[in-house]
Amino acid sequence: MTRIILLLFLIATTIFGNVVTKQKWKYGQKFTNYLQTNGVSLDMLKSLDELENQVIGEIRGGQVFYEVKDDSGKLIEAYIPISSTLQIKIAKNKEDKFRFSIIPISFKEDIYIGNITIKNSIWSDITSETHNSNLTKKLQKALKGFSAGISKGDSVAFLYSQKSFAGFLSGSPEVRIVKITKKGKEIFVYIDEEGNGKSEPFESVSYVIDKPFIGKQTTKKVEIKNSAVSSKFVYPVRNPRITSPFSYGRYHPVLHIYRPHFGTDFGVKRGTPVMAIGDGIVISAEYQSGYGKVLKVQHGGGYMSLYAHLDGFRAKVGDRVSRGDVIAYSGNTGTSSGPHLHLGIYLNNSPINPMSVIGQESSSFDLILDRIADVVSTKTYETKKIPIVNAIKYREMLNSRLNSGEQTYDWSSDDDKKTKLSEDDFE
Numbered sequence: 001m002t003r004i005i006l007l008l009f010l011i012a013t014t015i016f017g018n019v020v021t022k023q024k025w026k027y028g029q030k031f032t033n034y035l036q037t038n039g040v041s042l043d044m045l046k047s048l049d050e051l052e053n054q055v056i057g058e059i060r061g062g063q064v065f066y067e068v069k070d071d072s073g074k075l076i077e078a079y080i081p082i083s084s085t086l087q088i089k090i091a092k093n094k095e096d097k098f099r100f101s102i103i104p105i106s107f108k109e110d111i112y113i114g115n116i117t118i119k120n121s122i123w124s125d126i127t128s129e130t131h132n133s134n135l136t137k138k139l140q141k142a143l144k145g146f147s148a149g150i151s152k153g154d155s156v157a158f159l160y161s162q163k164s165f166a167g168f169l170s171g172s173p174e175v176r177i178v179k180i181t182k183k184g185k186e187i188f189v190y191i192d193e194e195g196n197g198k199s200e201p202f203e204s205v206s207y208v209i210d211k212p213f214i215g216k217q218t219t220k221k222v223e224i225k226n227s228a229v230s231s232k233f234v235y236p237v238r239n240p241r242i243t244s245p246f247s248y249g250r251y252h253p254v255l256h257i258y259r260p261h262f263g264t265d266f267g268v269k270r271g272t273p274v275m276a277i278g279d280g281i282v283i284s285a286e287y288q289s290g291y292g293k294v295l296k297v298q299h300g301g302g303y304m305s306l307y308a309h310l311d312g313f314r315a316k317v318g319d320r321v322s323r324g325d326v327i328a329y330s331g332n333t334g335t336s337s338g339p340h341l342h343l344g345i346y347l348n349n350s351p352i353n354p355m356s357v358i359g360q361e362s363s364s365f366d367l368i369l370d371r372i373a374d375v376v377s378t379k380t381y382e383t384k385k386i387p388i389v390n391a392i393k394y395r396e397m398l399n400s401r402l403n404s405g406e407q408t409y410d411w412s413s414d415d416d417k418k419t420k421l422s423e424d425d426f427e
């Protein structure tokens with residue numbers, strides 16, 4: 001309650017008498033109609049270019065947006081999210097004319113505390129004290145394997161972060177650390193990047209360690225060549241799931257931020273074997289800002305494939321690789337919002353859509369991959385310990401906030417927070 005009042009107060013002091021409200025875009029409402037209804041001249045749209053017009057077409061019925069109105073109810077500003085990072089801003093300029101712009105969404109992220117002594121049962125007590133069902137769900141995931149046996153008199157303390165935009169919640173809460181006090185014994189639960197709880201502040205990741213794998217796989221390749229795969233290339237991972245497709249996009253001279261995506265992203269867990277999409281020679285395996293650990297394979301016919309955000313290399317520069325060879329392990333290095341594999345394919349140094357040359361009907365290839373995976377699984381594994389980012393920092397922060405006597409944050413005290421936004425509101 002105090003937070004939102006403070007935020008509204010801040011806004012009110014900069015734009016006196018104005019009120020920010022969260023709205024839902026009406027189904028079927030045209031952008032021009034919205035402007036006219038709010039007394040905005042359509043002249044504003046004359047100067048828009050193709051990209052900006054395209055972006056307007058992406059506003060969807062039911063999506064959340066924000067309006068700033070003066071005390072007589074006149075529109076002053078509107079903010080309409082068009083992706084998880086960008087929003088349309090409509091606001092008056094110095095000449096009192098409405099202007100259209102596309103700006104990044106700047107979220108505010110706060111860290112809240114929960115400190116709950118169990119009276120009845122852990123989950124009903126957490127739900128009733130925090131009034132936040134999303135948070136309860138995240139805690140259930142984090143405490144899988146840890147929550148059994150927590151009973152009356154024990155306590156569960158935790159930190160979690162929550163993003164907000166213009167004073168409204170945005171996205172789900174993320175649990176950062178949990179401290180369980182069970183019969184006087186303290187247990188810390190550290191949270192990995194996927195929201196799972198760990199008993200120590202690091203994660204164990206398994207790697208295949210034997211080296212002559214690439215050479216040994218040659219016999220397997222015969223089966224691939226005899227199979228019914230007709231396309232030039234094959235998927236770089238088993239059970240491929242595309243999370244972001246290729247797009248030429250266009251560099252925008254004004255926005256500076258709308259970028260093309262010269263590749264296909266596959267959602268995979270860190271440590272997933274990455275396979276060569278075709279026969280070729282490894283021409284580079286290095287760290288680059290942006291792409292992180294990146295490996296490139298030169299194929300025949302002027303094709304080159306690029307595998308980015310890798311956790312580790314398996315093949316090295318100069319290696320001859322065959323289609324299906326495990327050449328690297330996927331990861332989250334470079335500029336990457338989560339573990340995934342970025343596959344780029346270039347023809348004579350120009351990016352092309354990978355999916356245009358990758359076999360869509362690769363069921364026979366999947367079979368071969370299964371066999372290769374069997375071979376992989378019989379190999380020796382090594383376990384590497386990777387520290388969980390900020391685990392120690394959050395542990396110290398939780399202890400110091402507990403020592404200062406801070407109480408569980410109660411989301412029921414503000415009506416607006418009952419209608420929480422989800423990530424979907426911005427996608």
Ligand SMILES: [Zn+2]
Pocket residue numbers: 244261263264265341342343
């Ligand atoms: Zn990508």
